[in-house]
Amino acid sequence: MTCPFLSQLSSTYVRNYWPILMKSYGANCPVVTTVAAKFHSGSEGGDVTKCPFLAETKPSLIKEASRELRDDVIRIGGTFPYESFFREQIMRKKKDHSYRVFKKVNRNATKFPSAIETSRGDNTPITVWCANDYLGMSCHPGVKEAVKAALEAHGAGAGGTRNISGNSALHEALESELASLHHKEAALLFTSCYVANDSTLYTLAKALPGCHIFSDEGNHASMIQGIRNSQVPKHIFRHNDPHHLYEQLQTVDRSVPKIVAFETVHSMTGAICPLEDLCRISHDFGALTFVDEVHAVGLYGEHGAGIGERDNQLPHMDIISGTLGKAFGNIGGYIAADATLIDTVRSYAAGFIFTTSLPPTVVAGARASIAILKKKLIEFGFPVEPTKSHIIPIRIGDPQLCTKVSDVLLKTKGHYIQAINYPTVRRGEEKLRLAPTPHHTKIMMDEFVADLLEVWHAVGLKHSEPCHYCRRPLLQGPCQSGTCDIPNCPQLIVAN
Incomplete structure (x- = not known):
């Protein structure tokens, strides 16, 4: 009863x-x-x-x-089965083939992009094809010398947060150089660009009264995290689609504070955004633009400031986020903007205030890398098909096969190209992500293509017919570029 x-x-x-x-x-x-x-x-x-x-x-x-x-009836006094719960979560990842096993790779600082792989207990020479060290600057003699000098002069660590341990001249000098690089009044260093994106978007969205955020559906997880944590109204527009952004901005009064967040070079597809259109539409509706240049800094523009510099759009990019961990060959992230906005983030962002600052070795190495790149940015060309960026995605669409191709290439051919599976990409979009550098020679590339072809067929994958629109061979399914409704389709861009 x-x-x-x-x-x-x-x-x-x-x-x-x-x-x-x-x-x-x-x-x-x-x-x-x-x-x-x-x-x-x-x-x-x-x-x-x-x-x-x-x-x-x-x-x-x-x-x-x-x-x-x-x-x-629940037995009062029992404890939650933590271990079995966590074991079940791991098993779920293993069953859907999204469980990640890190490769043991020790890079060779004297022979980039060579490395030694030790996952199976032996020392196997390999060639790394998937690192974000796009120009091999981490191994540049000038960068290494700057790091050594800073280590001897200042020690290995920063000693704490800048608020407590002090603001070193190295940090201030690097921020000044980064601001100058992007033609902004000021810049602010973070321990990573993930923290920079997360902290900045969260802080600004919470500070601006009634703020709305408009986010590209292809944005990086760090941007999504900051937007989600802010709990402000958010609007997701289709990837690299200015028209859809226009439609969504029309729904919010022009007087309401707004932030439009997007990336210039998409890290998984290599697509480059229509920067000028996105900035113009955003400003027409009174929004601030937050532009992630992480995969573009050091690679594009006369001085390596990114797509914004290449396309003469730096004045229209209100907030620029970048990284020191890719083309600059180090670690750390930053934002650049006008001085008042930077000071606001510096004063309110918990991700900056309560995190130990970058060590002097990192800061000195990053400064040296930027200086070297300014003198002679790119001496060799990049194979960029089928996109106009330096990232070459090879789509497979199956997590198990994607991992298998990666493993076989490493174990039998000595090529390290990491499999990219969910949640980095959506399910069904699993791929190999290739990032050639100027140090990958033509001989290396020819050998890699031949080995990939052999492994590709060995695991049961097939080639499709060439794209009827641009006649370029594809590894996964026929391209529908002629009737493609995806804005700024990389295949369409290359064909044009």
């Missing part, structure tokens, strides 16, 4: 205050006492006549709960 006590209470009240209810009345409840006695002593017990709500009820109407019901 229904408990005459609990039936008088709302389900929300019971859910919120059940521990207090159990403590106050549990000893007089026949169901609870029966289960408790059975749990502690192995015998059944509990006197239903003690229930204050059934005291006046005729004994014939009182029925003992069924064994099934008693067994289904």
Whole structure:
């Protein structure tokens, strides 16, 4: 029968205050006492006549709960099965082939892009094709010398946050150079660009009254995290689609603070955004533009400032985020903008205030890398098909096969190109992500293509017919560029 006590209470009240209810009345409840006695002593017990709500009820109407019901009652005092829970989460990843096993790769600083792979317990020479060290600057003699000098002069670490341990001249000098690189008033260093994106978007969205954020659906996880954490109204526009952004901006009053966030070079597809259109439309509706140049800095523009410099759009990019961990060959992230905005983020962003600052070795190495790139940015060309960026995605579309191709290439051919599976990309878009550098010679490229072809067929993958629009051979399915409705389709761009 229904408990005459609990039936008088709302389900929300019971859910919120059940521990207090159990403590106050549990000893007089026949169901609870029966289960408790059975749990502690192995015998059944509990006197239903003690229930204050059934005291006046005729004994014939009182029925003992069924064994099934008693067994289904939560045993008070038990602990959550943490280990089995975590084991089940890992098994889910393994079953859908998205579980990641890190390769043990030790790079050779004197012979980039060579490395030694030790995953199987031996030392196997390999060639790395998937590093984000796009220009091999981490191994440049000038960069290494700057790091050595900073180590001897200042030590290995920064000693804490800049708020507590002090603001070194190295940090200020690097921020000044980064601001100058992007033609901005100021810049701010973070420990990574993930932290820079997350912290900046969160801080600005929370600070601006009634702020709305418009986010490209292809944005990096760091941007999504900052937007999600801010809990402000968000609008997702189709990847690199200015027309869809225009439609969405029309729905919010021009006087409302707005941030439009997007990337210039998409890290997984290599697509380059229509920067001028996105900036113009954003400003037409009174929005700030937050532009991620992570995969473009150091590679594009006369001085390596990215797509913004290449396309003469730096004045229209209100906030630029970049990284020191890719083309500059180091680690760390930053934002560049006008001085007041930078000071606001510096003063309010928890990701900056409470994180140990970058060590002097990193800062010195990054400064040296930027200086070298300014003198002679790119001496060799990049194979960039089928996109106009330096990233070459090879789509496979199956997580198990994607991992298998990667593993076989490494184990039998000595080519390291990492498989990219969910959640880095959507399910069904699994791919190999190739990032050639000027140090990958033509001989290396010819050997890689021949080996990939052999492995590709060995695992059962096939080639499709060439694209009927641009006649370029594809590894995965016929291209529909002639009728493609994806804005700025890389295949269309290359064909034009």
